[in-house]
Amino acid sequence: MSGVSPSVASSSLAGVGGGRRALADRQTVLVLSLVSILGALVLWQITSTLVYRSILFPSFIKTAGALVATAREGLLLRDISATLSRVLIGFLVGSVGGVTLGLLMGSVPLVRTFFDPYLNFFRFVTPIAWIAPATIWFGVGETSRLFLVVYATIFIILVNTMAGVTRIHRDRVRMARAFGARSWQVFVYITLPATLPFILTGMRIGMGNSFMTVIGAEMLAGNNGLGYLIYSSRIYFKSDVMFATILILGILGFFADRVFDVAQRRFFWRYRAGH
């Protein structure tokens, strides 16, 4: 469904260069970013208290207050853990499935051709659409929501893994063969490590997709989770709770992405040569 080339995924462009100048540059960027964030928060506060006063546009302080209040009630923690566990379980199942199928389809042309039509059909059906069949099949419950997250994860990882396997340098495989490696050794020592960066790219995008999907699933068919918290706040016009939840979603997504960023840098550094 979605794709970013590996180079695009490593997003922080600041601080390219070397030595002391890079350090000074990085500090300047950091200071500027902090100033920008503080400025925006102040602007938000002023706009919402002086210019556009409305219950529909809560100020920053009110949002922060709602954040603390919801956290005190224990609602926030419950909803965060509900959403995160859904994302994590669905993502893990989807990753294992996607990597396994991707390696299989990448390595065996017959299997690839056999499943190609389905892959190319299902990966273009948006995950949210499956909430309808899922609720008919599994009812409005945890299984439906997990099904959606697995669905949102599996295809992007599968496609990436497959692309990684089919894109391995022929010469590497030939070299391993010439040194007497057997098929499984080629797979373990050449194919698997060379595919790793592609798998990680797929997982990173899959993680973003699962966040997107889980929010939709919780809004459409949920009784807890951050998506449900946002959507149910609408009924009581609790716009400050909505904004607090949005803040949390942004922060959670950012950190989930950071994990993959670090992992990717590590592995890209080692296996860059082949690409």
Place this chain on the structure above:
Amino acid sequence: MSPNAASSGVTARDTNTRRPAPAPRRPTAWEHVRGALQDGRIRTPLIYGLSLLAVLGGWQFAAHRFRLLLLFPPPSATFERFVALLLDGSIEKASAVSLLRILAGFLVGSLAGILLGLLLGSSRLARALLEPYVHFFRFVPPLAWFAPVLLWFGIGEKARILLIVYTTVFAVALNAMAGVAAVSRNKIRMARAFGARPFQVFVLITLPASVPYIFTGMRVAMGNSFMTVVAAEMLAAGEGLGYLVNTGVIFLDTTTVFSGVIALGILGFTTDRVFRWLIRRFGGRFTAGPFAFDQ
């Protein structure tokens, strides 16, 4: 020619004896079949056909065997319903409504994303000031904005289109930014050496080199827009593919649900092909590095 016939011809020439070359043996029927099977142009469609036959046949059989006609209708019933919905025009109408929504939001979002991305890529100051926001908002799922947008703008077309603009803008901006950053230094140096001013470097070098990246971002954004529009239509709309699927759930009409899903798959596939073609067409001139997704 079957591979056997080819190899026998080679041996005859190589041995270079006085004996006349043995008359080429007529390939047997089996060899014909085997040769055809090794030809990708015949082999691939054949496997596709077998695969479709196996899966659709298995589905049809399982649906009848386990009497899941309501929960898991067989392909025949689904196909019948799909054709019926096509003939009475409801799929076309729903698709047109959904596509128009996507298109309106997508165009605005792409334009904003391209401008934002080029700005962020070209100016260090802009990047330092705005990058934190891009990185914050791109992790807030578009659907999380559904509730606030509904409060601000009401349940209307404006709300749904705004959500698609939001879905599009960050994916496009990030890719455009990466495109600017990935322009080869030597190209810029060359243009400078030939006396190009910064403006000319931007228009003649940076912009065309970013085009493949921008298209990649738009391709990603298009996929995500489908997700947003379907969810938005399921939650609050009177027409569109999301609404069509949702009515199927309410009346427990699984064939309609499946028909909607099939229509979504076809639309998603087609729009993705269009972008793939655009990337191939315009990516040739300024190669954009490895795409993991041009499968």
